[in-house]
Amino acid sequence: MPTLQFKGKPFVKNHHLSVKYHELIPVKEKSLTDRVSLHDNLIIHGDNLKALKALLPTYAGKVKCIYIDPPYNTGDENWIYNDNVNSPMIREWLGSVVDKDDLTRHDKWLCMMMPRLKLLKELLRDDGVIFISIDDDEYANLKLLLDEIFGESCHIGTLIWKRRQNVDSRPKNGLSQDHDYILCYGKTAESRLRGKDKDMSKYKNPDNDPRGPWMSADMTGLATKEQRPNLHYDLVDPATGIVYPCPPTGWRYERKRMMELIKNGEVIFPKTPDGRPRRKKFAKDLESVYTGFSSILETVYNTQGTRELREIFDGEEVFDFPKPSAMIKILIQQSCTEDGDIVLDSFAGSGTTGQAVLELNKEDGIQRQFILIEMEDYADRITAERIRRVIKGISNTKNESLKEGLGGTFSYFELGDPIEMEAILQGERLPSYEDLARYVFFTATGEEFDPSAIDMDRNFIGESQEYEVFLFYRPDTEYLKTSSLNIETAQQLGEYKGKKRLVFAPMKYLDEEYLHQYHIEFAQLPFEIYRMKE
Numbered sequence: 036m037p038t039l040q041f042k043g044k045p046f047v048k049n050h051h052l053s054v055k056y057h058e059l060i061p062v063k064e065k066s067l068t069d070r071v072s073l074h075d076n077l078i079i080h081g082d083n084l085k086a087l088k089a090l091l092p093t094y095a096g097k098v099k100c101i102y103i104d105p106p107y108n109t110g111d112e113n114w115i116y117n118d119n120v121n122s123p124m125i126r127e128w129l130g131s132v133v134d135k136d137d138l139t140r141h142d143k144w145l146c147m148m149m150p151r152l153k154l155l156k157e158l159l160r161d162d163g164v165i166f167i168s169i170d171d172d173e174y175a176n177l178k179l180l181l182d183e184i185f186g187e188s189c190h191i192g193t194l195i196w197k198r199r200q201n202v203d204s205r206p207k208n209g210l211s212q213d214h215d216y217i218l219c220y221g222k223t224a225e226s227r228l229r230g231k232d233k234d235m236s237k238y239k240n241p242d243n244d245p246r247g248p249w250m251s252a253d254m255t256g257l258a259t260k261e262q263r264p265n266l267h268y269d270l271v272d273p274a275t276g277i278v279y280p281c282p283p284t285g286w287r288y289e290r291k292r293m294m295e296l297i298k299n300g301e302v303i304f305p306k307t308p309d310g311r312p313r314r315k316k317f318a319k320d321l322e323s324v325y326t327g328f329s330s331i332l333e334t335v336y337n338t339q340g341t342r343e344l345r346e347i348f349d350g351e352e353v354f355d356f357p358k359p360s361a362m363i364k365i366l367i368q369q370s371c372t373e374d375g376d377i378v379l380d381s382f383a384g385s386g387t388t389g390q391a392v393l394e395l396n397k398e399d400g401i402q403r404q405f406i407l408i409e410m411e412d413y414a415d416r417i418t419a420e421r422i423r424r425v426i427k428g429i430s431n432t433k434n435e436s437l438k439e440g441l442g443g444t445f446s447y448f449e450l451g452d453p454i455e456m457e458a459i460l461q462g463e464r465l466p467s468y469e470d471l472a473r474y475v476f477f478t479a480t481g482e483e484f485d486p487s488a489i490d491m492d493r494n495f496i497g498e499s500q501e502y503e504v505f506l507f508y509r510p511d512t513e514y515l516k517t518s519s520l521n522i523e524t525a526q527q528l529g530e531y532k533g534k535k536r537l538v539f540a541p542m543k544y545l546d547e548e549y550l551h552q553y554h555i556e557f558a559q560l561p562f563e564i565y566r567m568k569e
Contacts, residue, residue, distance in 0.1 A: 036187055039179040042142035044149070046122035051150040053121070054088045057081070058451030058470050065415050067423055068444035076389070076443060077406045078422065080414035081450025083381040084118060087154040089450065090406070092477030092484050098158045098406075100370035100378045101165040102363055102388055108144040108173050110135030116143045118150070145176055151381065152184050158379065159222040164191065164370045167218045168358070174216050181220050188224040193217070196362065197333040217332075217366070228369040230325030238318040244300075251303055252316040256285035265289050270312055272304040273297065279304070279312055328369055335362040344385055346432050347424050353417050354385040363391035367403070376403050383407035386418040390425050393441040405445075419447055465510035472496040472506050475539050479504060479558070493527050494538075503532060507540035508560065515541050515560075525553045 059079065061071040068075055073093050079086045106114040116128045125146065133140050155165060165185075169177050182190065194217040203211035221227070238248035260267040266285035270293065271278050286293060296302050301315045340359035345352060367378055372395075380388035392405040409418045428440030454466050454474050466474070468491065473484045480499035488497045494505045505528060507518050520543040528536060536555045543550075543557050550557060 036182060037179060039145070039176060039183060041145045041176075042139060043120070043122065043125050043146040046120050046125055047118070047146045047149050050118065050120050051084070051088070051153045054084055054150070054154075055453035056092070056474050057085050057089045057453050058466060059086075059089050059448040060451040062447045062449055065419060065447035066445060067426060068446055071446040071448075073446070073448075074404075076392075076404055076422075076445040077448065078383070078386075078389070078414065078419045078445055079406070079408045079448045079450065080410070081408070082117070082410050083408045084151055084154070085453075086408045086410075086450055087151060087158065087381055091154070091157060092473045094158055094377065094379075094406070095477065095483075096158070096160055097377055097483065098379045099160050099163045099372050099376035100367055101155055101159060101163070102167075102366055102378070102380050103155070103165070103382045104168045104358055104380075104384060105148065105382050106144070107170045108133070108140060109170070110137070110140060110172075116147055118147060120146070141173070141176060144173060145180060148177070148180060149184070152180065155379075155381065156184060156222065161222050162226055162371075163222045164226050164228070165220050165222075166194075166366045166370075168196070168215055169218060170215050171212070174218075177218060181218060185220040185222070186224070189221045189226065191219040191221055191226065191228060192330055194219060195331050196335075197331070198337040200336040200338060227371075228328050229371045230323070230369075231328045233321070233323075233326045235318065244315070244317075246317050246319065248318045249315040250318075251313040254287050254302075254312060254314045255282045256287045258285055259283070260285065272312075275304070277304065277308050279308055279310070282311065332362065332365065335359050335365070340387065344387075344421070347421055347429055347437075349431065354413075357385040358387045360387050360391040360394060363388050364395055367391060367395060372401065372403050374402050376401075377406060378403055379406045379408075381408040383409040383414075383418050386421040389418075389422045389445070390441070393422070393425060393443050394436065396443065397436060397441050415447070419445070465512075467510060468506075468508060471508055475506055475558075476504050479537055479539075493529055494524075495529070498532075498534070502535050502537040502556075503528075505536060505538045505540075507538070518542075519544050520555070520557060521545060522549065525549065525555065528553070528555075 059073065063071055106112045110133070113132050113134070115130060115132055117130065118125070120126070128139070128143055133143050137143070159165060167177065196215045196217055197213055198215050199211070199213040202213065206212070219228070237250040239250070240248045256263065256266050258266055263285055266287070266289060267281050268286070268290055269278050269281055270286070288296065293302070296314060303313045303315060305312065337356060337359065339361060340357040343359060344354055344357045372378065378388060378392050383389070386407060389405045389407050392403050396402055407418060422445055425437055425441050426443050429437045432438050454470065469486050469489065472489060473486070476484045476497050480502055482499045485497055489495065494507050496504050496506045498504070507520060507524070508515070518541055520538055520540040522545065525545060531554055536553065537558065538555050539558045539560055541560050543559070545555070
């Protein structure tokens with residue numbers, strides 16, 4: 036497989052591992068819910084690389100569908116490289132606008148995308164799919180990068196989205212660029228799209244066949260008599276004695292199989308010998324009610340997204356070139372989402388993906404969850420405000436569903452401080468008990484953290500398939516200096532359930548014999564928060 040090389044690649048290849056976990060700070064006044072929760076629909080304001088890492092403890096391996104619309108890197112978007120990578124060369128890039136005159140424009144874009152794609156892959160479910168919008172500027176580079184991260188065998192396909200409804204009347208080079216690409220990859224090679232609904236209108240049951248609806252299917256073959264002599268024979272209707280001459284290309288079935296079909300009443304004989312017998316094809320025998328989904332999207336256009344957003348914001352132009360929600364809805368449907376499935380957009384922009392999820396939920400009754408991440412300062416003013424308005428209802432729209440409101444809730448979070456494990460014993464920026472519990476539980480087990488399982492009286496924070504996990508911690512320096520795992524606290528862990536007990540504490544006063552006796556594996560805070568997911 037060809038490998039893509041670019042400046043900075045050695046420094047960003049594993050950068051996602053060094054990104055610190057950050058606290059997610061709930062903002063009640065910007066949320067639209069009675070109870071702010073990480074298990075609600077989410078809008079997160081903050082750097083999307085840090086936000087993706089912060090989501091891992093709760094959502095690793097849980098997301099069914101990802102759609103992202105990153106900067107196309109045309110040189111006109113004024114995006115800035117801001118990842119704090121440990122490299123003097125990359126540090127020189129920080130804070131500078133990436134424009135057309137930037138000779139490292141493609142390198143910077145790939146350095147920005149690589150760690151984000153790696154974290155997105157970690158968040159994706161084994162049967163999940165990711166869709167990425169892009170145009171000619173970075174399509175070739177992105178395809179190679181995705182092949183490297185996800186694997187060539189996980190490339191489901193590339194969709195061609197005809198975004199421009201009318202031809203550009205004044206193109207610079209004579210070519211009207213009417214389309215974008217949407218690259219589609221699965222987490223594994225088994226991931227697939229739903230497909231298009233088959234046309235079942237042809238299946239009827241005019242003769243009340245107990246086997247159910249059917250349609251007539253051609254039985255002629257594709258081989259000459261010289262090629263397949265066993266498929267060339269005259270067919271006789273046993274009920275009428277009418278003889279039907281063999282077609283020039285023969286029949287599809289050998290004589291023995293044809294006789295079985297006739298005996299089972301699956302052959303339809305015409306009234307005259309110049310007609311062609313056909314077979315009953317029953318709907319119940321279909322392997323799937325879906326057929327292939329076309330790689331060409333040509334029914335939804337960019338102008339629809341612009342009109343849609345303008346209508347939501349009372350005629351005001353608040354965002355350039357928003358994607359139409361109808362297009363995102365098509366992608367979400369193709370990802371085979373079901374009740375409880377999660378749809379993530381880490382370049383949320385105007386919030387189209389959130390609206391698309393809410394619209395689909397109302398249309399088909401399936402309750403999906405969205406997670407939107409937006410780093411720009413319009414996250415509340417545009418991204419969240421759009422979702423507030425479509426949930427409550429838009430009075431001046433022609434869309435009846437939007438007029439009455441889509442319903443739903445969302446919780447708004449700001450990205451907080453990094454959880455600096457090395458600073459815990461010094462009392463600097465001490466995280467809350469729940470935030471640290473979420474961090475250590477995930478990094479130790481790789482499984483989802485459930486805050487409702489916390490029992491602080493016995494320092495219990497949750498149970499994985501392999502471990503019961505305990506955390507001796509309070510956001511209090513004196514507690515951290517004096518708290519320890521000893522015989523008394525070991526006895527307070529509760530009844531042994533047959534699983535190993537993983538205990539995090541600032542110190543211990545138990546030897547190996549007692550640790551073995553109480554089935555304890557000890558991890559000292561802060562230095563042995565280990566088993567980081569790769």
